[in-house]
Structure formats: C-alpha cells, structure tokens
Amino acid sequence: xxxxxxxxxxxxxxxxxxxxxxxxxxxxxxxxxxxxxxxxxxxxxxxxxxxxxxxxxxxxxxxxxxxxxxxxxxxxxxxxxxxxxxxxxxxxxxxxxxxxxxxxxxxxxxxxxxxxxxxxxxxxxxxxxxxxxxxxxxx
Amino acid sequence: xxxxxxxxxxxxxxxxxxxxxxxxxxxxxxxxxxxxxxxx
Numbered sequence: 001x002x003x004x005x006x007x008x009x010x011x012x013x014x015x016x017x018x019x020x021x022x023x024x025x026x027x028x029x030x031x032x033x034x035x036x037x038x039x040x041x042x043x044x045x046x047x048x049x050x051x052x053x054x055x056x057x058x059x060x061x062x063x064x065x066x067x068x069x070x071x072x073x074x075x076x077x078x079x080x081x082x083x084x085x086x087x088x089x090x091x092x093x094x095x096x097x098x099x100x101x102x103x104x105x106x107x108x109x110x111x112x113x114x115x116x117x118x119x120x121x122x123x124x125x126x127x128x129x130x131x132x133x134x135x136x137x138x139x
Numbered sequence: 140x141x142x143x144x145x146x147x148x149x150x151x152x153x154x155x156x157x158x159x160x161x162x163x164x165x166x167x168x169x170x171x172x173x174x175x176x177x178x179x
Contacts, residue, residue: 074153
C-alpha cells in the first residue's frame with residue numbers, strides 16, 4: 001500500500017457512501033473474557049488473542065498492557081491513521097508521524113471513590129504529535 | 140497542513156469518543172438472569 005492506494009481505497013468508499021448512505025454505518029466488535037486475578041483476554045476478528053493485565057502495583061502479573069494503555073494506543077493510532085488517510089486525499093506527502101500519548105489518572109479516586117472518600121477516578125490525556133510532511137509532487 | 144490538522148482534529152472518532160460523552164448501554168446477567176441495574 002502507498003499513499004496513492006490509500007487515496008484510491010478511501011475515494012471508492014466515500015463514493016459508495018455517497019451513493020448509499022447506509023453503507024457508512026459500521027459496527028465494530030470486541031469480545032473480552034476475564035481469565036484470573038486481574039488478567040483478561042480480548043479477541044478482535046481473527047487476530048491473535050490479546051492479553052490485558054495490570055502491573056504488580058495494581059495486583060497484576062504484567063502480562064500485557066492495561067485497559068487505559070490500550071485507550072492511549074487507540075487514541076494515538078487513530079490520530080496517525082486519520083492523518084495518513086486525510087494527507088493522502090489532500091495531497092500531502094507524510095514522511096514520518098509519531099504520537100506520544102500520556103494518560104494521567106487519579107488512583108485515589110479509582111480506589112477510594114467507592115468508600116465515598118473522594119470522587120470517582122478522573123483522567124486527563126495529553127497528546128504530542130510530531131510529523132514531517134510536504135505537498136505531494138504533481139505528476 | 141493547517142487544514143489537514145483541523146480536519147483530523149474534528150474527525151478522529153477515538154478523540155471524539157473521549158472528549159464527548161457518548162451513550163453506552165449495558166446489561167448484566169448473573170447465572171443466566173438479567174440483573175436490574177441502578178444508574179450511578
């Protein structure tokens with residue numbers, strides 16, 4: 001795949017949705033299952049099963065990323081995919097793209113909230129996107 | 140480039156899900172029976 005083939009695929013999909021709006025409605029699905037302690041598994045389509053766990057400080061065995069880290073990865077990669085997709089359609093050549101996502105969680109709220117000592121967990125995410133891009137040369 | 144950034148920032152579905160409260164519906168079943176939930 002190249003930016004040109006991404007553009008072709010997207011323009012074909014955009015055309016199909018314009019012709020038939022209901023084609024734009026998508027359902028994504030993930031099945032998850034608790035395994036033991038605080039370890040879980042996630043299955044998405046036919047990909048390899050993902051292990052989700054917590055670090056030892058949160059009672060886990062550190063066998064995989066935790067759910068908040070998955071959310072951070074989802075945000076970072078979604079931004080990268082959207083930049084790549086729109087850059088292709090808008091004629092911008094991307095040579096590098098990187099997103100550093102940090103999530104700040106108040107663990108006091110997470111664990112003590114149920115005892116009504118503090119409010120429920122509050123979270124704040126921040127992103128830093130760095131890229132190198134230039135207009136695509138016209139052929 | 141500015142137009143690209145504005146377009147992505149306003150169309151990224153994960154970002155949109157995080158910054159805007161979206162409807163999440165759920166059902167809990169215990170031993171095969173639906174459990175009535177009290178909203179927090």
